[in-house]
Amino acid sequence: MNIKILIARLRKLIINDYRVLGALERGMAVHEYVPIETITNYSGLNINEVNFRLSYIHKLELIKRWTGPYVGYYLTFAGYDCLALHALIESDKLDLFGQAIGVGKESDVFDAINPEGDNVAVKIHRLGRTSFRQTKRKRPYSKDKRHISWLYESRLAAKKEFEALNILHDVKLSVPNPIAHNRHIIVMERIEGTPLFLLKELPEKEKILNEILDDIFIAYSKAKLIHGDLSEYNILITPELEIMIIDWPQWIPSDHPNFKFYLKRDISNILKFFQRKYDVYRDENEIFNEFFNI
Template identity: 50%
Template structure:
């Protein structure tokens, strides 16, 4: 039985709007930051991009960047900078602050614009489509390359979870006490792209990594639905076995452990093969907690199949198989 919702889109690639001609997206009562970014991108002047870049760079030293410094960094007169900053603020790309001075910071939509602009200038993206998935920590959109290849664009959104929880769960930000949401998202994207670069050449079923910029990744197309969305799973033993084979290949051939694996980031594609997504929390197999994290991943997958009364297998056998100490696992269908 097909799931209620999925990553699959219902329109043909030729129906995608060109990035410079994209129309307003009206399928959300509240537009996401990427929707805002795509809508406004075609209207921006190169000087607006320069101002956004200036704010991005100066945010490393200022909680709110003084407009005087922004103008100087962008090499604009204060009067012109003020006019353009007001326009950017009105379009929700930056946020204005009034205190002892007037300052600005990037909103997530402004950060999205900078990433989109980088992909366009690098000749990676030509067209933008509808969202494929909106989650707590990322938005994924359908897009086209200049060669008319369908791809997925993932924008990391770590600001949607609590700062304390993110620092606790993700060791790559654990020691940074004054880290911004934008920088956290940028680190997450960088780390996930690194994982995909290790996994994809090893033959693990993951999206192909194409390009990374700031908090965004362009990757191979994602079609299908997360495992948890299926009320009925055709050939559950085959699906379970394929997941284990990919986790084993990731461990043995790429030296990588997902570290957050569950039914929420295993995609069952239209051809009934799996695709494993969401790798920003990955660790290498020489990580001090590697066995614990790998065991948790495997327990999550086992728990899902057991809870659905689809099949059963010994956890110890599954673990031994994945780390290469067994050649097979005995799987019993319920």
């Protein structure tokens, strides 16, 4: 669902709608399709009100209805978005919403303003929403819980990314300042910058490359973590030519048994990009040695 439509629908919800959505969220930990009795119990509302709210939020496409031996409901991504956005708004972390600023395969990012008037970026993680094969490959939990894998995975990705941003921010690495986190959504400082792969011209290429390598090194040695998906797509360059490394949900701890593999892959993605696009060459092995022989 488009973010503008989502926000318009969110504005129409009242407290009892959130109670029903929250009851569904809880119910989904146990049921694939949550029975009305469970929703009623968890929400603390009477059955008539539950039915009324269910049909209202169903019309808004925040939940889906299933009819089998009984009638059950489950949350859509839009419903889950409403729960998380509502919690962030209520806790004064978010106020006005703006435009989409990035739509990836695994997240939607849009800009917003918090009550203090700061520009923030809101990243909504969206994992496991499609491929069954992918779900099967990566799932650590049982078949029965596959129906909530998207919810669980998206929440976990946001938690991991928020955790990384906090650690990296503490060691003063140039990453967006983390502001808040709820369910599958993180709120962070909005960076004025362009992804590296989109830049037509890059002045001081060698210097920028060195800074990126320094940041990889600081993350690895001080914050003890490795990005794990580093490339020209996940580096923003500000108008002042500062670099900002973004998109950290898949970070790997530096004591991971395969940490060298991930670290080398990150470094080599960057070196290949600089060689291919800017004809700046650095010896991979030399850099690996500098990293590992500290």
